[in-house]
Structure formats: structure tokens, C-alpha cells
Amino acid sequence: MLSAIVWGAGQGWNRQYLKGLLFLLIGAGAAAAELATGSYTRDSLADGFRFRENGGFFLKGIWGLITLGTQPRKMGLTGLTAGDHSIVLMANGIIALLFLLLLALFYIWNIRDAVTTRRQYCETGIRESSLQHFKRLWDTMYAYIVLSPTAVLTLFVSVLPIVFGVLIAFTDYSRNNSPPTKLVHWVGFDNFATVTQVFSWMHTFLGVLLWTFVWAILATVTTYLFGFFQAVLLNNSAVKFKKLWRSIYILPWAVPAMISALVFKSMFNGQFGPVSQFLLDIGLTSERIYWFTDPGNTNLARGMALLINLWLGFPYFMALIGGTLTTISESYYEAARMDGATSGQTFWNITFPIVYKATAPLLMLSFVSNFNNFGVIYFLTEGGPANPDYNFAGSTDLLITWLYKLTLDNRLYSMGAVMSIIVFLIVASFSLINLRKSKTFEEL
Amino acid sequence: MMIHKRTNLGAILKTVLIYIELIVVALIVIYPLIWIVGSSFGSSKGLANASAIPEQATLQNYKELFQQTNYPLWYMNTLKVAAANMFFGVLLSTLGAYAFSRFTFKGKRASLLTILILQMFPAFLTAIAVYMLFLNFGLLDSLTGLVVVGVAAQLPYNIWLLKGYLDNISTSFDEAGLIDGASRTQIFVRIILPLASPMITFVAVLQFAAPWMDFILPRLLISSEEKKTVAIGLYSMISDQTRNEFTLFAAGSVLVAIPIAVLYILLQKYLINGLTAGGDKG
Numbered sequence: 001m002l003s004a005i006v007w008g009a010g011q012g013w014n015r016q017y018l019k020g021l022l023f024l025l026i027g028a029g030a031a032a033a034e035l036a037t038g039s040y041t042r043d044s045l046a047d048g049f050r051f052r053e054n055g056g057f058f059l060k061g062i063w064g065l066i067t068l069g070t071q072p073r074k075m076g077l078t079g080l081t082a083g084d085h086s087i088v089l090m091a092n093g094i095i096a097l098l099f100l101l102l103l104a105l106f107y108i109w110n111i112r113d114a115v116t117t118r119r120q121y122c123e124t125g126i127r128e129s130s131l132q133h134f135k136r137l138w139d140t141m142y143a144y145i146v147l148s149p150t151a152v153l154t155l156f157v158s159v160l161p162i163v164f165g166v167l168i169a170f171t172d173y174s175r176n177n178s179p180p181t182k183l184v185h186w187v188g189f190d191n192f193a194t195v196t197q198v199f200s201w202m203h204t205f206l207g208v209l210l211w212t213f214v215w216a217i218l219a220t221v222t223t224y225l226f227g228f229f230q231a232v233l234l235n236n237s238a239v240k241f242k243k244l245w246r247s248i249y250i251l252p253w254a255v256p257a258m259i260s261a262l263v264f265k266s267m268f269n270g271q272f273g274p275v276s277q278f279l280l281d282i283g284l285t286s287e288r289i290y291w292f293t294d295p296g297n298t299n300l301a302r303g304m305a306l307l308i309n310l311w312l313g314f315p316y317f318m319a320l321i322g323g324t325l326t327t328i329s330e331s332y333y334e335a336a337r338m339d340g341a342t343s344g345q346t347f348w349n350i351t352f353p354i355v356y357k358a359t360a361p362l363l364m365l366s367f368v369s370n371f372n373n374f375g376v377i378y379f380l381t382e383g384g385p386a387n388p389d390y391n392f393a394g395s396t397d398l399l400i401t402w403l404y405k406l407t408l409d410n411r412l413y414s415m416g417a418v419m420s421i422i423v424f425l426i427v428a429s430f431s432l433i434n435l436r437k438s439k440t441f442e443e444l
Numbered sequence: 445m446m447i448h449k450r451t452n453l454g455a456i457l458k459t460v461l462i463y464i465e466l467i468v469v470a471l472i473v474i475y476p477l478i479w480i481v482g483s484s485f486g487s488s489k490g491l492a493n494a495s496a497i498p499e500q501a502t503l504q505n506y507k508e509l510f511q512q513t514n515y516p517l518w519y520m521n522t523l524k525v526a527a528a529n530m531f532f533g534v535l536l537s538t539l540g541a542y543a544f545s546r547f548t549f550k551g552k553r554a555s556l557l558t559i560l561i562l563q564m565f566p567a568f569l570t571a572i573a574v575y576m577l578f579l580n581f582g583l584l585d586s587l588t589g590l591v592v593v594g595v596a597a598q599l600p601y602n603i604w605l606l607k608g609y610l611d612n613i614s615t616s617f618d619e620a621g622l623i624d625g626a627s628r629t630q631i632f633v634r635i636i637l638p639l640a641s642p643m644i645t646f647v648a649v650l651q652f653a654a655p656w657m658d659f660i661l662p663r664l665l666i667s668s669e670e671k672k673t674v675a676i677g678l679y680s681m682i683s684d685q686t687r688n689e690f691t692l693f694a695a696g697s698v699l700v701a702i703p704i705a706v707l708y709i710l711l712q713k714y715l716i717n718g719l720t721a722g723g724d725k726g
Contacts, residue, residue, distance in 0.1 A: 091577055143552075158596055233466065234466075239463075251473055252473055262682055379679075427564055
């Protein structure tokens with residue numbers, strides 16, 4: 001109807017002037033923004049329309065996103081010359097695109113609103129005034145209104161960076177090719193091809209990936225089993241002062257993990273750390289042990305990282321399983337005693353299955369968080385010992401810490417973005433497996 | 445008689461073994477913590493001389509921390525960020541969860557799915573993109589930016605968690621409120637907030653504690669000395685090998701760890717429940 005051509009005209013036709021005016025303002029506002037930010041005077045349009053010089057917020061944004069700029073800035077005698085900054089163009093383009101999507105939604109709403117009001121009027125002869133409509137809108141739209149700040153925040157701080165990050169993976173943006181003096185280009189799947197085809201990248205990637213999986217599995221299993229063991233011991237009727245013991249064991253969980261990791265790093269410092277010194281003093285070792293930095297002994301560093309992670313992680317599972325144990329009905333155990341079951345049998349046939357069933361989803365969650373356990377590895381070993389065979393990674397580096405080094409220390413932004421996508425795909429597939437088992441998925 | 449005695453002996457042996465295990469584990473758990481507290485009172489600065497029981501205990505490190513470093517400033521910065529992070533995080537996520545749990549509206553399914561997918565992106569991955577965006581738009585180096593990113597990053601998870609909790613609370617309370625003529629905002633404040641308080645406590649504690657340990661975000665977004673948070677400041681003390689400020693690091697760590705640890709231990713019941721619920725919701 002009319003609204004399709006001029007925003008809000010349909011509403012005006014339906015005599016909902018206020019509402020029509022509002023739609024008109026939104027539509028006109030967008031057009032005005034484009035005109036105001038671009039240059040649409042007769043002079044500048046004299047030799048035809050060019051996006052770079054004439055485009056406003058929306059048109060130039062889209063143009064920038066597609067081309068990533070055509071004129072690099074050059075270092076001249078008077079400083080930088082004017083030109084295109086690819087990354088700014090790209091970011092502006094994404095923002096323009098998001099606004100255009102919002103406008104498209106308003107546009108569709110505008111038309112549908114005019115049509116339904118008209119139809120209603122033709123059928124029943126009633127038409128509500130704009131004010132009535134807004135009042136009804138407030139009621140039906142309550143959820144949207146409440147959610148709008150969240151939506152805006154999520155859109156600009158989560159969605160926008162994710163889109164941006166994903167797009168970077170398809171460019172050649174890096175330290176050696178970065179604005180303002182150079183232009184960034186779209187390179188399609190070249191970076192993905194590099195990871196899979198260039199030997200050093202593939203070698204590093206597979207090595208780090210393998211260790212990440214080994215780490216995530218062992219870290220989860222050890223903390224779970226030891227937490228379980230400790231919870232069962234504490235649950236034993238012979239133990240007095242249960243609360244005191246539990247409060248002690250919960251300490252590693254309560255102290256910020258970053259601080260604990262740094263404390264361990266100092267304790268096991270090869271050169272000055274007290275543990276090395278102690279072993280030397282009592283004559284167990286003849287020289288200092290470089291726990292985390294000895295390139296000839298990567299498994300020592302890996303094993304230590306796992307042990308320290310056990311120290312950090314078991315209290316959570318202990319507390320959790322301790323809670324589950326108290327919910328197991330005493331009648332099961334009584335029945336087992338009647339049948340003359342040994343305590344080992346009771347544990348494996350009653351306690352373990354019940355607790356495992358209750359905590360299985362958390363195991364998967366723990367696996368995912370260990371997969372991305374930046375803190376322990378980075379603060380403890382910084383990825384070391386150094387590994388000369390790897391591209392920018394050490395022997396204990398996980399995918400996530402390698403990613404951090406790629407992006408921040410070495411500023412290979414596009415390779416970092418490729419890794420981010422890969423990490424996301426792995427994490428998401430595990431989360432989805434977990435989710436499909438839970439009841440939430442059916443509710444959706 | 446004999447059999448009875450033997451089981452008795454076995455039981456005693458078992459109890460002794462259990463206690464030995466408990467004590468050994470307790471020592472392993474406590475020793476690093478005592479060591480760092482002891483080091484913070486140590487009189488010589490270096491790591492090499494740090495010990496659990498310092499020979500000449502002194503408060504010198506704490507004095508120096510407050511007088512010669514920017515530690516008080518970092519502490520205040522972190523406190524501000526933590527408070528804002530907690531307030532906005534709780535406000536936005538409870539409102540969002542309320543909307544998702546109690547209303548049906550177009551696009552609800554799609555939004556919930558979006559939240560679910562966003563939640564799978566580690567906050568870290570967005571952080572790098574945020575850094576590149578902020579870099580290009582000159583928004584770096586502000587505490588407000590830190591709060592904005594911190595709140596937004598946790599929002600999907602928090603909303604999902606609180607929605608799950610609210611879903612399990614009967615709507616009969618809301619309906620009673622509606623009949624009494626309460627507006628929906630009133631229902632939210634008077635009925636939903638009190639009912640959801642255990643889970644809100646969980647979200648609040650996590651949101652408050654996060655900035656104290658968060659390293660990546662401030663490391664990315666903050667560059668000036670006056671805007672550093674505690675985590676960055678402490679890390680610089682220990683990573684800079686030439687400065688040899690280990691005992692200062694120890695003192696600074698103790699001052700951060702004690703309040704957080706006390707908070708965690710006092711509220712452990714809520715925290716464990718919250719984490720359990722998080723797992724159930726995938």
C-alpha cells in the first residue's frame with residue numbers, strides 16, 4: 001500500500017496521523033542521515049556519483065565493506081596523506097549493515113501495520129486512534145521494551161565483534177600489512193588454506209590441538225575423580241569435624257585462580273623457587289630443576305600443569321559431589337548391607353552410578369572450560385617450554401593461549417581469527433552434544 | 445570374640461588411614477597459601493629468600509605497597525569496575541530473564557537460540573575483536589569500556605541461567621499480583637526479585653569477583669598506569685624479572701585474595717547451586 005512508497009503514508013490514510021508521523025520520521029531520518037553524512041551537492045556530483053567521495057553513512061559503509069578501500073594513505077613530507085583505512089571502513093560497513101537491517105524491520109512493520117489496520121477498518125468499521133494504539137503497544141511490547149537495552153548491548157558488544165572477527169579471518173590483516181599505510185584485502189579462504197597446507201602451520205596446529213584435547217580430558221578426569229574420592233572420604237561416618245575439613249579443602253576454589261597460579265609459578269621457579277632449592281638441599285637432585293622452562297623435558301612441564309590444575313580444580317567437584325551424596329537415600333545402603341555387599345560393591349553399584357548420572361552434564365561443561373583454560377597455562381608456564389618446531393607456540397600452549405599469542409604478541413590478526421573460528425566450532429559442537437541431552441533443548 | 449576384635453582393629457586402621465589422607469591433602473592445600481602469606485611479611489624482597497615463616501616478620505611490604513606503588517589506585521579502580529559490573533550485570537540479566545520466562549512474543553525462540561550460541565563463544569574471542577574495534581575508534585583505556593564489555597560478555601550466560609531458574613518458579617504468584625492490579629514492573633520488583641534471590645546472589649557474586657581476576661580484558665583495553673586494575677598491576681610486579689618485587693606481589697595478592705575467599709566461603713552454598721544449575725542448562 002501507500003506505506004511502501006512513503007513511510008507512514010498508509011497510516012495517514014487510515015487517519016492514524018501520529019503513528020504515521022512517527023514512521024515518516026524514522027524513514028526520513030535514515031534518508032537525512034545518509035544525505036547529511038555524504039556529500040550530495042550539485043558540485044560534487046558533477047562528474048557522476050562515486051561512493052568514495054559522495055556516499056553517506058549507509059552507501060559508503062556498504063561500499064567500504066565490499067572493497068575495503070582503494071587508496072592507501074602514504075607517508076608524505078607533511079605527514080599522512082588522506083586515504084582509506086580498511087579496518088575502519090570494515091567496521092563502519094558492519095555498523096551500517098546492522099542499521100539497514102533494523103530499518104528493513106521497521107519498513108516491513110510499517111507496511112504490515114497499515115495493511116492490518118485497513119483490513120480491520122473495512123471489516124469492522126472500528127479504527128483505534130494512535131494513542132490507543134501506543135497504549136496497546138506498551139502492553140504487548142513489554143517484553144521487547146524490557147529487553148531492548150540488553151539487545152542493543154549484545155548487538156554492539158557481542159554480535160558486532162563476532163561478525164568483525166569472522167570477517168577478519170578472510171582478509172590479509174596482520175602486522176606486516178596493517179593500516180593506515182597499507183590496504184587490507186579480501187583473500188577468501190587463503191588463510192584456512194595456509195593452516196591446512198603450509199607444513200609449519202599444520203604441524204603447530206595439530207600438535208597444539210592434540211595437547212589441548214589431552215589436557216582437557218586429563219584435567220577434567222583427574223579433578224573429578226579426586227574430588228569424588230575426597231567427598232566420599234569426608235562422608236565417612238568415622239570423620240569428625242566435617243565442616244572444618246571441608247572449609248580447608250574449599251580454599252583453592254575460593255582464592256582467585258590467577259593468584260594461585262602465579263604463586264605456584266614462583267614456587268616452582270627454576271632459578272630462585274623454593275621447591276628446587278629444597279630438593280637440592282636434601283640431596284634428592286644434584287642440580288636445579290627447571291620445572292616449566294626445560295625444553296628437553298616437556299612432559300615435566302605438562303605433568304606439573306596438570307597437577308597444579310588438580311589442586312585448583314578438585315574442590316569444586318568435591319563440594320558438588322558432597323552435596324549429591326547427601327541426597328542418596330539411606331535405604332539403598334541398608335538393602336545392600338542386608339544382601340551382604342562389601343563396601344567396594346556398594347560404592348561401584350550404588351554411589352558411583354547415582355553421582356555420575358547427576359553430574360554428567362557438569363563434566364562436559366568442565367571439559368569445555370578446560371579446553372579454553374587460559375588462566376592456568378598462561379600464568380603458570382606462558383606456554384613454555386619453548387618449542388622451535390612450532391609457529392609462535394610452546395609445548396604447553398593450548399589453542400586459546402596460542403590464539404592469544406598470535407593476535408596480541410605477534411599481531412597476526414587474520415591467523416588469530418582463523419583459530420578463533422576453529423576453537424568456536426569445536427566448543428560449539430561439544431556444547432551442542434551436551435545440550436541435546438538436556439531437557440532445555442526440547443523446550444525451545 | 446576374635447572376629448569382633450579383628451573388625452574393630454580393621455575399623456581403627458581404616459580410620460587412621462582416612463585421617464592420614466585428610467591431613468596430607470590439607471597440608472598440600474594449605475602450604476602454598478601459607479607460603480604466600482609468609483612471603484608477604486618477609487624482610488628481604490627477592491623470591492629466593494621468600495619462605496612460609498619469615499625470620500624477621502615485618503609490615504614493610506604493605507607499607508611500601510601503599511606508599512610507593514599505585515596499588516591503592518588499582519584497588520579502587522577494580523572496586524569501581526566490580527561494583528558497576530555487578531549492578532548492571534544483575535539488572536540487565538534479571539530483566540532479560542523475566543521477559544524470556546514470563547512472556548510470549550515474536551522472535552523469542554530466535555533470540556533464545558542467539559543467546560545460546562553467543563554463550564558458546566568464549567568471552568575471550570570477542571575480546572580480541574572488541575580490542576580491534578576499540579582501537580580503531582579510540583575507545584581504549586577507559587574503565588567504562590571495561591564495564592560495558594564485562595557486562596555484555598556475561599549477559600547471555602546469566603540470562604540463560606536466571607531464565608532456567610525463573611521457569612521453575614510457579615507463575616501463580618505473578619497471577620495473584622496481576623489480579624491485585626499490580627503493573628508488570630511492580631510484579632518484577634516485588635515478586636520476581638525476592639523469589640529469584642538465591643540465583644541472583646550467585647550472578648552478583650560472580651559479576652563482582654570477575655574483575656579482580658580478569659586479566660585479558662584489562663590487558664587489552666587499558667594502557668595507562670592510572671587506569672590499571674589489580675590483576676594487571678600484580679602481574680606486572682611478578683613478570684618483570686629485573687624489578688625483583690616478589691614480596692610486594694605477595695602482599696598485594698593477599699589483600700585481594702582474602703576478601704574474595706571470605707565471600708566465596710560464606711556464600712559457597714549459593715555458588716555451588718548456581719554452578720550446578722549452569723551445567724544442567726548446557
